[in-house]
Amino acid sequence: MSAMAGLHSVGREPYLAGRVLNALIREDFAGMASRLERGRDGVAFALASGRRVRLAPGGLFQDFSVSPEVTLTLAEVLETLEAVATPADASGVAAFATECHETLAALELYDRHGAQALERARGPIRYEALAAAVDHPVYPTARCRLGVPAEGLLAYAPEFAPAFDLRWAAVPRERVTLAPEAEDFAGPFPGLAEVGLPGRLADTHRLFPVHPLALPMVTGIPGVIVAGLPYLRVRPTLSMRTVVAGERLHLKLPIPTSTLGLRNRRSIKPATLRDGALAERLLRDVLSEEPDLPVVLADEQIHGHAEHEYLGWMIRRLPPGEIVPVAALAAPGVLPELAARFYRGAVRSLIRDYLTILFAWNVRLFVRYGIALEAHQQNLSLVFADGTMRLMVKDNDGLLAAPDRLGAAGLAVPGFADERMLTDDPHSLADVFVTITLHLAAAAIAFAAVEDAAGLIRDTLDGALAEFGEHPMARLLRARTLDAARLVGKSMVTAATLVDKERSGARDVNKFYGTSGPNYLRFPR
Template sequence: MSEGALAARVLDALLREDYGGLRRFAGGSVLALPGGPSVRLLEDDPGFLSHTVVDPSQGLRLDDVLAAVRRVADPRDDVAAFERECRETLATARLHAAARPGVLRRLARVPDELRRGPGTYYETLAAYTDHPVHPTGRCRIGLNEAELKGYAPEFAPTFPMRWAAVPPERVTAAGVLPEWWPDEGLFPVHPLTVPHLEDMRVLPEPFLDVAPTLSMRTVAVDGRTHLKVPLTTSTLGLRNRRTIVPRTLPDGALAERLLHDVLRREPHLPVLLADEQTYGHAGSPLLAYMVRRFPAATARAHIVPVAALLAEAPDGRCVIERWDVPELFGAYLDALLALNVTLFRYGIALEAHQQNVSLVIGDGGLKLLIKDYDGTLVLAEGPLRGRGAFEDARMVTRDPEALARVFVTITLHLCAAAPAFGLARRGLLPARDGLAMIRDRLDAALGPDDAFLRARTLDAAALPGKAMVTAGTLVDKARTGSADINKHYGPPGPNYLLRDRRFRHHHRHHHLLHPRDDRDDTCC
């Protein structure tokens, strides 16, 4: 990512969110940056989250964008943190550019059998892609070059987990520990977190070698198990800390059980759930863990996070090109929309974005794998009421509109539309075809009793969008008024599902998804 490309992405996000009233400086196809140059705007039709985008070819300087931020900012805004975030993103992108060829050469030598199961092959590839919405998604705030190379998934490292001896009276735990756990009285600690545990004895002996997944704080232990531990960095904004708030562990486990309730009632849904019922904490966001176990059906399948579909594979093609692109994308949309529309009927909206939803591609056809449930939103008066209480009140709402906003911003924007627009940019599927596939499959999933959700999606004049930069870094919760920074919304954007209605495609076939050929170098 060049400086001009990053500057354009940052300015796009600020305009989308209308940070500091920045839109008032735009007229026609020109944005007059306060105190800076004029910037060309391009009409984006069909638009993903905005009707216009900044022309990335004009050589925009990051300094000019940040100067404009300083001019429109409220004195209370954390502009310094945002500047640091942008500059660290640029430095990380340059580090990626230097390391990527070597990493891809290493991954090209990974045999096909090791690319299957819930390992790190696809996770490493996905780590080189940009977040569809947040412009500084590559940044792990505060980590230096050596720490990134030693522990970030882009560099495909392995490292030994550290272990802390925690007094039993401080421990709250649930579930059954794996056989490889060294001792019940020990807590796993990420090496980067060790310096922050001043009052804790951390054993010098390494007991377990692990590899980072896309989230970085979650590491792969073996072919069936991941381990989630706290990190002191932030991603997607300074306020998005990668520590683990203790209450999120039982809340996530309860949300998973609710999903199992739904799947028992709806056995036709092609969905697998990761088991996240084993966890522990010591009352601290720096001393906690969650053991994630994967279903047996994932062991021999390709487990491809949605974030990896458009990543560059070692052969230079996109990951998705290993399979027939329209067929795979269509089968994925069938599963995604059938699941989330069904959950909406039960009063559930998953905050399962492109990192937490994976395609399970094996001999039995496509399934979805869902993990990380602690951002789930549940309707208080929904059909599953009375199944338990969440410790975090923000996981429950009495407002169906809140549920619909999560459905739109996560399921539609990040999991369906972002890949469709990405396929179009890469010349793999025309935008009108990809959007028609989303529209047709959502239309088919919505039944006669789903008028509310239909009105908020297919028939809406505009679609809500998150103000991720505003809430994640620049403005604190006390001033945004949002209890959850991940559910803070800015100005609405275009409804890309309203466009080109005449282009309709009816791919309702569920074929087995076979690779285009069986050469190792095409297995991405």
């Protein structure tokens, strides 16, 4: 299809192409922002073809974004990306093009099957499916699961609300490491006979759950015996590699794909299971000192691995109550529905209470303990029980903590295997607070939900900071948020796909900054 023919495209492609171009301009990949042209008619972006694309001021996280009336094709955007990229980034550019095309296919697949999928979804899984169908606020190709074909998405992706049976493998016991809490845990796991394996293996092997997508990876591991019979019907949660495995039980399993970029693999590094458990214990220590906070942690202490990225698992035990992922609040109809059931129809009151809890928790963590959580809208949930709403936090292996602040608060510094989880740089902590807590957990939800979201966020964040007066950490956080002219952003596409770590210098592709946008709290548009 030619670029001009693509101007008449309908459907998902112009939407996706616009999101991709917005991300590239925001991150200023290879100097993309230098292609902006200002004239009497406003601001335009010069594509490689010579076409000028009209830009509009704003967009929540950037200065200019593709104007709503503009129709783009992926071919036009990717042609421009190739034109500006250096030869050293050619493989990253090609990988990102694949992400774009797989994302478009996934979006079109959902258009064909999503409505029927939601008709099948009942109970808590419905909110997981709805949340999975909400596009990421910043990463344009988040609906891509690299290498998973259409039939795999229909069978295993949460937005399609499928159910499927797990596979199992017997792993030699000498390779297995279990958390102490997992030693006597049987949970939903089968016996050897139930998966077609001889009982004599009980003395030498231990059963591991295997996601069907990972079966080809596990089958080739020497000494591992793949069971012939499936066992345990499960359904995927918002996180595709985590499935509902029983009453208030989630099971996290590795799968051979990447999301949010080529380098964000969905396998499980063995050390992250222990690090996540240590981080959870640290947060439990904090909560014991802060009993007034309506925050609850998912229990993620039960896990096991066999020193292989596709032989690992983690059980998540959930608290009582009705649990709704925060990401689902951005799905059509969810907020009015929850407000009608729990807030007498007052959507703004629900959002205000959510923001109040969110900032009270995260500001105290930051100021008093030197902790910043990578708890974005997909790692947070609302828990409704006994007439109250609490905030549930899960998946803590990405947090950042300052040893000096922990020590000053009387808390032991966890022995994380991943040294990147510790820093004494308060600005690094602030970067996480702004890009995760403020941008994704607060702004992306509130701006889509209520009028004057900026004012509501300002008031609740100011209230949380006011508790600490002129405390140096509170002053720093106020300077980086409420008083800042611009807010830091992450260069997610650049670090996760387009540029390899050696060239980008990113120690962690999920904590790579270098971009900024207008402070929507001071200058809302």
